[in-house]
Amino acid sequence: MKTGPDMTLEDAATAAGLGIVAGIDEAGRGPLAGPVVAAAVILDRARLPEGLNDSKRLSARTRERLAAEIFATARVAVAEATVEEIDALNIRRATHLAMCRAVEALEPAPDLALVDGNDLPEALACRARAVVGGDGRAMSIAAASIVAKVHRDAIMRRLGARYPGYGLERNAGYPTPEHLDALKRLGPTPCHRRSFRPVHNILYPGPSASR
Numbered sequence: 001m002k003t004g005p006d007m008t009l010e011d012a013a014t015a016a017g018l019g020i021v022a023g024i025d026e027a028g029r030g031p032l033a034g035p036v037v038a039a040a041v042i043l044d045r046a047r048l049p050e051g052l053n054d055s056k057r058l059s060a061r062t063r064e065r066l067a068a069e070i071f072a073t074a075r076v077a078v079a080e081a082t083v084e085e086i087d088a089l090n091i092r093r094a095t096h097l098a099m100c101r102a103v104e105a106l107e108p109a110p111d112l113a114l115v116d117g118n119d120l121p122e123a124l125a126c127r128a129r130a131v132v133g134g135d136g137r138a139m140s141i142a143a144a145s146i147v148a149k150v151h152r153d154a155i156m157r158r159l160g161a162r163y164p165g166y167g168l169e170r171n172a173g174y175p176t177p178e179h180l181d182a183l184k185r186l187g188p189t190p191c192h193r194r195s196f197r198p199v200h201n202i203l204y205p206g207p208s209a210s211r
């Protein structure tokens with residue numbers, strides 16, 4: 001019985017003539033604060049880190065260890081879309097922008113990107129396949145999920161130190177009761193996404209804030 005991701009999808013793509021396969025995943029679509037981060041990873045089949053899995057199934061310590069191993073053994077690129085870009089574009093398009101930036105930064109360029117989820121960025125610089133639940137199915141996507149999560153968590157720790165009182169270093173910007181209470185008491189910071197309803201409604205209370 002399969003208990004975690006493997007290289008089946010990557011091997012099938014290689015067998016079909018697509019020699020360089022990257023996994024792509026993101027971190028930070030749902031939070032009220034901070035950037036959205038995407039990672040693209042091309043694994044070395046001869047040096048696969050032990051224990052790759054969906055980042056949500058791993059402890060913070062295990063993610064940190066695996067991220068270091070991934071950077072040491074694989075081709076990795078990490079990219080962000082800023083809070084300003086999220087507010088200007090919407091979170092879906094900003095996530096796609098971060099994914100495209102990550103793929104464009106990869107060396108060598110991949111022949112195929114395996115993208116976690118069911119929504120492919122139109123502007124990816126290579127062929128792509130959407131993989132629902134990909135971080136639990138494909139090792140390269142699992143590796144990307146770990147790298148993106150570790151990278152974004154580090155950003156949120158720095159933002160938590162810069163903007164104390166919101167618990168950003170603990171909640172990573174997600175709308176926890178602590179975070180929502182701080183927003184009401186302290187108001188939004190420059191790192192908060194003004195296009196997200198809980199933040200928008202604090203800035204612009206009243207009927208016009210229902211969108």
